[in-house]
Amino acid sequence: MADARDTVRLSLRLLTTSRLIEREVDALMRARFDSTIARFDFLSALDRHGALTLGEVSQYLLVSNGNVTQLRTRLSADGLIETEADENDRRIQRVRLTKKGESVFKHMAKAHAACVDALLRDLTQADKQKLTRLLDAAKTSLRRKLTKGATP
Amino acid sequence: MADARDTVRLSLRLLTTSRLIEREVDALMRARFDSTIARFDFLSALDRHGALTLGEVSQYLLVSNGNVTQLRTRLSADGLIETEADENDRRIQRVRLTKKGESVFKHMAKAHAACVDALLRDLTQADKQKLTRLLDAAKTSLRRKLTKGATP
DNA sequence: ATGGTTTAGTTTATATATGAAATATCTGAC
DNA sequence: GTCAGATATTTCATATATAAACTAAACCAT
Numbered sequence: 001m002a003d004a005r006d007t008v009r010l011s012l013r014l015l016t017t018s019r020l021i022e023r024e025v026d027a028l029m030r031a032r033f034d035s036t037i038a039r040f041d042f043l044s045a046l047d048r049h050g051a052l053t054l055g056e057v058s059q060y061l062l063v064s065n066g067n068v069t070q071l072r073t074r075l076s077a078d079g080l081i082e083t084e085a086d087e088n089d090r091r092i093q094r095v096r097l098t099k100k101g102e103s104v105f106k107h108m109a110k111a112h113a114a115c116v117d118a119l120l121r122d123l124t125q126a127d128k129q130k131l132t133r134l135l136d137a138a139k140t141s142l143r144r145k146l147t148k149g150a151t152p
Numbered sequence: 153m154a155d156a157r158d159t160v161r162l163s164l165r166l167l168t169t170s171r172l173i174e175r176e177v178d179a180l181m182r183a184r185f186d187s188t189i190a191r192f193d194f195l196s197a198l199d200r201h202g203a204l205t206l207g208e209v210s211q212y213l214l215v216s217n218g219n220v221t222q223l224r225t226r227l228s229a230d231g232l233i234e235t236e237a238d239e240n241d242r243r244i245q246r247v248r249l250t251k252k253g254e255s256v257f258k259h260m261a262k263a264h265a266a267c268v269d270a271l272l273r274d275l276t277q278a279d280k281q282k283l284t285r286l287l288d289a290a291k292t293s294l295r296r297k298l299t300k301g302a303t304p
Numbered sequence: 305a306t307g308g309t310t311t312a313g314t315t316t317a318t319a320t321a322t323g324a325a326a327t328a329t330c331t332g333a334c
Numbered sequence: 335g336t337c338a339g340a341t342a343t344t345t346c347a348t349a350t351a352t353a354a355a356c357t358a359a360a361c362c363a364t
Contacts, residue, residue, distance in 0.1 A: 120294070131162055140274065146172065
């Protein structure tokens with residue numbers, strides 16, 4: 001059936017579009033903030049959700065634990081985040097934005113918004129809404145399949 | 153204006169959806185073919201376009217020249233691709249699939265198609281088509297902006 | 305022809321990412 | 335109480351990715 005071919009085409013469009021945006025945002029973060037998209041995403045998760053355990057960061061960013069450990073080390077060294085111990089469970093560490101981290105993130109977020117807005121300016125507002133809605137549906141499908149086994 | 157916020161939301165959906173698929177495909181390539189998504193993409197470009205210079209591979213995959221050099225080394229060592237010199241221009245090297253590479257890629261492509269098809273099975277055919285069309289529009293907008301400067 | 309520029313690709317240093325194994329801590333059945 | 339598993343995080347080895355500096359070859363204006 002041609003159905004599967006269409007789905008492959010869809011997934012390729014998705015990857016390409018996503019990668020083009022990622023590259024541009026990464027270039028922005030490097031040029032203007034001496035940072036990277038990975039660090040921006042990390043800070044973004046903390047800005048959105050407040051204090052998080054490292055495991056939660058890993059889940060939100062869809063990256064491995066080891067990766068989170070590395071990023072945490074760098075962001076801490078830069079003074080953008082800080083760690084606090086859990087009162088009851090000594091395995092758990094929570095990270096959060098420092099004052100400096102909040103301030104830096106605000107500037108980053110503003111530049112990021114301007115960047116993606118410029119990149120997708122040719123899309124009408126209606127198309128953006130449709131696209132967001134359809135991507136939500138795709139995400140839902142994905143999440144459901146991923147809990148079970150998708151690889152046959 | 154809330155327009156920029158909507159665009160940020162859209163770009164986040166895009167990245168998340170794309171990352172979920174990439175992770176699953178990467179896991180598939182590791183589990184079944186002792187490979188990775190990066191190598192699959194490389195082989196995929198050669199399968200689609202035939203013999204390519206390393207620079208062309210870099211453009212198709214949206215990755216740097218250095219990255220292509222590294223991947224080429226591994227794929228050559230595995231006997232999946234081979235290099236030939238250009239007759240007229242000694243700077244240029246073309247890579248192409250070997251017989252083994254073609255055969256391995258066929259199996260990979262089949263598994264890949266089954267994987268993404270399963271992941272996105274909950275979407276109707278109509279939704280997939282709409283999504284592909286909208287992503288095409290997004291890609292066009294991106295390409296146009298990227299030739300100019302998107303970072304204000 | 306020759307020297308300056310562009311083009312193709314490699315190398316180097318480093319950041320990002322993974323899976324697997326290890327460590328440390330907690331939890332629950334007994 | 336204790337000990338077998340579960341959970342949170344780190345460490346290790348390695349793959350993937352970048353930017354910047356570099357090499358080699360081609361092009362091109364003089």
